[in-house]
Amino acid sequence: MLTKRQLLVLKEIIRLFTETGQPVGSKTLMTELPIHVSSATIRNDMAALEEQGLINKTHSSSGRVPSTKGYRYYLDNLVEPAEATPRELAAIQQGFGGHFYKIDEIVAQSARILSNLTSYTAISLGPEVSTIKLNGFRLVPLGNRQVMAILVTSNGNVENQLFTLPPNVASEDIEKAIRIINDQLVGMPLNQVANRLATDVPALLFKYLSSADGFLDIFGNVLRQAAAERFYVGGRLNLMDFLGDADVPQLKQLYSLIDDENGDINKLLGPNDEGGVHVRLGSELTPDVLSNLSLITASYSVGDHGRGMIALIGPTQMPYSKMIGLLDTFRSELAKRLTSYYSHFDQ
Amino acid sequence: MLTKRQLLVLKEIIRLFTETGQPVGSKTLMTELPIHVSSATIRNDMAALEEQGLINKTHSSSGRVPSTKGYRYYLDNLVEPAEATPRELAAIQQGFGGHFYKIDEIVAQSARILSNLTSYTAISLGPEVSTIKLNGFRLVPLGNRQVMAILVTSNGNVENQLFTLPPNVASEDIEKAIRIINDQLVGMPLNQVANRLATDVPALLFKYLSSADGFLDIFGNVLRQAAAERFYVGGRLNLMDFLGDADVPQLKQLYSLIDDENGDINKLLGPNDEGGVHVRLGSELTPDVLSNLSLITASYSVGDHGRGMIALIGPTQMPYSKMIGLLDTFRSELAKRLTSYYSHFDQ
DNA sequence: TTTAGCACTCAAAAACAATGAGTGCTAATA
DNA sequence: TATTAGCACTCATTGTTTTTGAGTGCTAAA
Numbered sequence: 001m002l003t004k005r006q007l008l009v010l011k012e013i014i015r016l017f018t019e020t021g022q023p024v025g026s027k028t029l030m031t032e033l034p035i036h037v038s039s040a041t042i043r044n045d046m047a048a049l050e051e052q053g054l055i056n057k058t059h060s061s062s063g064r065v066p067s068t069k070g071y072r073y074y075l076d077n078l079v080e081p082a083e084a085t086p087r088e089l090a091a092i093q094q095g096f097g098g099h100f101y102k103i104d105e106i107v108a109q110s111a112r113i114l115s116n117l118t119s120y121t122a123i124s125l126g127p128e129v130s131t132i133k134l135n136g137f138r139l140v141p142l143g144n145r146q147v148m149a150i151l152v153t154s155n156g157n158v159e160n161q162l163f164t165l166p167p168n169v170a171s172e173d174i175e176k177a178i179r180i181i182n183d184q185l186v187g188m189p190l191n192q193v194a195n196r197l198a199t200d201v202p203a204l205l206f207k208y209l210s211s212a213d214g215f216l217d218i219f220g221n222v223l224r225q226a227a228a229e230r231f232y233v234g235g236r237l238n239l240m241d242f243l244g245d246a247d248v249p250q251l252k253q254l255y256s257l258i259d260d261e262n263g264d265i266n267k268l269l270g271p272n273d274e275g276g277v278h279v280r281l282g283s284e285l286t287p288d289v290l291s292n293l294s295l296i297t298a299s300y301s302v303g304d305h306g307r308g309m310i311a312l313i314g315p316t317q318m319p320y321s322k323m324i325g326l327l328d329t330f331r332s333e334l335a336k337r338l339t340s341y342y343s344h345f346d347q
Numbered sequence: 348m349l350t351k352r353q354l355l356v357l358k359e360i361i362r363l364f365t366e367t368g369q370p371v372g373s374k375t376l377m378t379e380l381p382i383h384v385s386s387a388t389i390r391n392d393m394a395a396l397e398e399q400g401l402i403n404k405t406h407s408s409s410g411r412v413p414s415t416k417g418y419r420y421y422l423d424n425l426v427e428p429a430e431a432t433p434r435e436l437a438a439i440q441q442g443f444g445g446h447f448y449k450i451d452e453i454v455a456q457s458a459r460i461l462s463n464l465t466s467y468t469a470i471s472l473g474p475e476v477s478t479i480k481l482n483g484f485r486l487v488p489l490g491n492r493q494v495m496a497i498l499v500t501s502n503g504n505v506e507n508q509l510f511t512l513p514p515n516v517a518s519e520d521i522e523k524a525i526r527i528i529n530d531q532l533v534g535m536p537l538n539q540v541a542n543r544l545a546t547d548v549p550a551l552l553f554k555y556l557s558s559a560d561g562f563l564d565i566f567g568n569v570l571r572q573a574a575a576e577r578f579y580v581g582g583r584l585n586l587m588d589f590l591g592d593a594d595v596p597q598l599k600q601l602y603s604l605i606d607d608e609n610g611d612i613n614k615l616l617g618p619n620d621e622g623g624v625h626v627r628l629g630s631e632l633t634p635d636v637l638s639n640l641s642l643i644t645a646s647y648s649v650g651d652h653g654r655g656m657i658a659l660i661g662p663t664q665m666p667y668s669k670m671i672g673l674l675d676t677f678r679s680e681l682a683k684r685l686t687s688y689y690s691h692f693d694q
Numbered sequence: 695t696t697t698a699g700c701a702c703t704c705a706a707a708a709a710c711a712a713t714g715a716g717t718g719c720t721a722a723t724a
Numbered sequence: 725t726a727t728t729a730g731c732a733c734t735c736a737t738t739g740t741t742t743t744t745g746a747g748t749g750c751t752a753a754a
Contacts, residue, residue, distance in 0.1 A: 043748070060703055409717085
C-alpha cells in the first residue's frame with residue numbers, strides 16, 4: 001500500500017519532528033533524506049501519507065506532523081529499538097548498587113533512576129503476587145499503652161503501625177490474641193487471611209477475649225497495608241518541562257492523578273500481563289488528561305515472586321527507539337536486582 | 348507625615364487590589380471610599396503615597412498597585428485581623444477530631460486542614476524541643492535475619508527501621524548491645540545521646556561485642572530520624588492556582604524548594620522565637636523564587652513540649668486581615684490538640 | 695515516474711490607528 | 725490653604741491592515 005520511500009519519509013518526519021518539535025516541510029526532508037529526490041516528489045509522497053491519515057498539516061500550507069495513527073504505524077512497523085548506552089547501564093547499576101532493607105525501597109529507587117535517566121516521569125509498581133503468605137504478627141509494647149503492631153509476610157515485607165491500647169485491656173488478652181492469630185493464620189495467603197478476618201476470626205477472638213474490637217481494627221489495618229498495591233513516582237517535577245508551556249490546569253489534573261495514593265493506578269497503566277515494552281499515546285490513553293502525552297510501560301517478572309511494572313510518562317514526540325531500548329534494559333536490571341533481594345528469603 | 352485620608356486611600360487600594368487583582372484608579376476610589384472627595388483630590392493623595400514608595404504605577408498612565416513597602420506599612424499599622432468564622436472554626440475542630448497515634452499525624456493533618464481552608468499552600472512544622480529524651484530502644488527479630496529497630500522518645504514519638512543482620516552476629520551480642528544502650532543512654536536528651544554515640548559509646552560496645560559496626564549504624568540512623576525536624580506540606584497543588592499563570596519555571600523551583608526533605612526548612616520559614624502571626628512578602632523573603640509571594644507564619648507553644656510553627660504560602664495580594672485572624676485561631680486550636688495528645692504521656 | 699515551475703494559502707510578524715482608562719498640572723473656587 | 729473642574733497627555737490594549745515567507749497542490753514537460 002505504501003512504497004518504501006513513503007515509509008522512509010514517514011520515519012524521517014517522525015525523527016525530525018521529535019528533534020525539533022516543528023512541522024516538517026518537503027524541502028527540509030529533501031536535504032535530510034538519504035535518497036536524492038526532488039521536493040515535489042516528496043510532496044507527492046506526503047500527500048499519500050496524509051491520505052492514509054498518518055501525518056497531518058497544522059494548517060493548509062504548513063509542514064506535516066505525525067498523527068497518532070502515524071506514530072502507531074511507526075511503533076508497530078518501523079521503530080528500531082536502540083540499545084542502552086554503556087553509560088546508561090552503568091547509571092542503572094550504580095543506582096541499584098546500595099543495600100536495601102525493603103522491596104519498596106528498591107521500587108522507589110527504580111522510579112528515581114528511570115526518571116533521572118530520561119528526564120520524564122516514571123512510575124514503578126512493585127512485583128505483586130497473590131501467593132504472599134502471612135509469616136507472623138507481633139505486638140511490641142512500648143510503654144504508655146503504646147503498642148507497635150508488626151506484620152511480616154513471606155516475601156520479606158514488613159508493615160508496622162503504632163496504636164494506643166484502650167485503658168482496660170489486659171496484657172494476657174493481648175498475648176492470647178497474638179497466639180490465636182499466629183496459630184490460625186500464619187502460613188496462609190494474605191487474601192485468605194483477609195477473608196477469614198471478615199468471617200470466623202472475630203468470633204474466635206471474642207470467644208477468648210473480653211474486648212477484641214480495637215485489636216481487630218489494627219490487625220485489619222496493617223494487613224491492608226501489607227496487601228496494598230503501592231507505586232512510586234520519580235521525577236514528578238519533570239512533567240513541568242515537557243507538558244506544554246503554561247498549561248497549568250492540565251498539569252494540576254495530572255498531578256492529582258499521579259498523587260492519588262488510593263486511586264486505581266492500574267486504570268492508568270493498564271494490565272501488565274504480557275512481557276515486553278508497550279507504548280500507548282494520544283487518544284489511545286484513557287484518562288483524557290493524557291491525550292497529548294505518551295505512556296511507555298514495561299512489565300517484568302521476578303521468578304515466582306510475581307510481575308512488576310515500570311512506566312514512563314513523556315511527551316508524544318519522544319525518541320521512541322531510545323526509550324524502548326532503555327526501558328527494556330531497565331526492566332531486566334530491575335528484575336535482576338529484585339531477584340537478588342528475594343534470594344535472602346528463598347532458602 | 349501621611350494624612351488620615353491618605354491612609355484610608357492606601358487601605359482602600361490594598362482592599363480593591365486584593366479583590367480584583369487590577370491596578371486601582373482614582374475614579375474607582377472615589378466611588379468606593381466612604382468619604383466624598385473628587386477624583387482629583389484622590390489623585391493628589393495618591394501622588395503623595397507614591398512619593399513615599401507605598402504604591403506604584405504599572406505604567407505611566409495606569410492605576411496604582413501597592414508596593415512591598417505599602418503592604419509592609421499596611422501590615423504594621425493598618426490591618427485589622429478578622430476573627431475566624433464559626434464555620435471555619437468548626438472545620439478546624441472537625442479536622443482535628445479523629446484519633447491520632449502519632450504527633451506527626453496531627454502535624455500532617457494540620458497542614459491539610461489549613462490548606463483546605465485557605466486554598467493556599469500550608470507548611471506545618473511540629474513542636475520541637477531539645478529536651479526530648481530517649482525512652483527506650485528495642486530490636487525485634489522478625490526471622491530471616493531481619494530485625495526491626497524501634498526507638499521511643501519521651502514525647503511518645505516512635506521511630507522504626509528495618510534492617511538485616513550480618514550472618515555472623517550472635518543473638519546474645521544483640522541483647523548485650525541493647526542492654527548497654529538502654530542502661531547507658533535511656534533518660535538522656537536526644538542530642539546528648541547523639542553526642543555520646545559519636546564519642547564513648549562505640550568503645551563501650553566494642554569492649555563487649557565482637558562486631559558492633561552495623562549495629563551502631565542502625566542505632567544512629569533511627570536516632571537521626573527521631574531527632575530530625577520534619578515538616579508537612581498541605582495543598583501543594585494550590586501553588587498552581589495562585590502562582591502567576593504559566594510561570595512554569597518558577598513553579599518548578601518552588602516545588603523543589605518545598606519537596607526538599609532534607610533541605611533546611613528553617614531557612615525558608617525563619618526563626619520561630621516570638622509568638623504571634625508574622626507576614627513577610629516580596630523582597631523581604633530570602634529565596635528569590637518567593638519574591639512575588641507572601642509567607643505568613645505563626646508559631647505556637649505546647650507547654651513544655653516546645654514550639655511549633657505553621658506557615659502559609661500565598662500570593663502577595665492576600666486578604667491579610669482574614670488570613671491573620673484565621674492563622675491566629677488555627678495555631679491555638681492546633682496547640683490545644685497537641686496538648687491533649689501529649690497529656691497521655693505526661694502522667 | 696519524476697521534476698521544474700508557478701500560483702496559491704495562511705500563520706506569523708510588523709506597522710498603524712483607535713480607544714479609553716488613568717494621570718499630572720493649572721487655574722478657579724470655597 | 726485645601727479642594728476641585730478642566731484639559732492635555734500617556735500608554736496598554738485592541739483591532740485592522742500589510743508584508744513576508746515557508747510550504748503546498750497542480751500542471752506540464754522530461
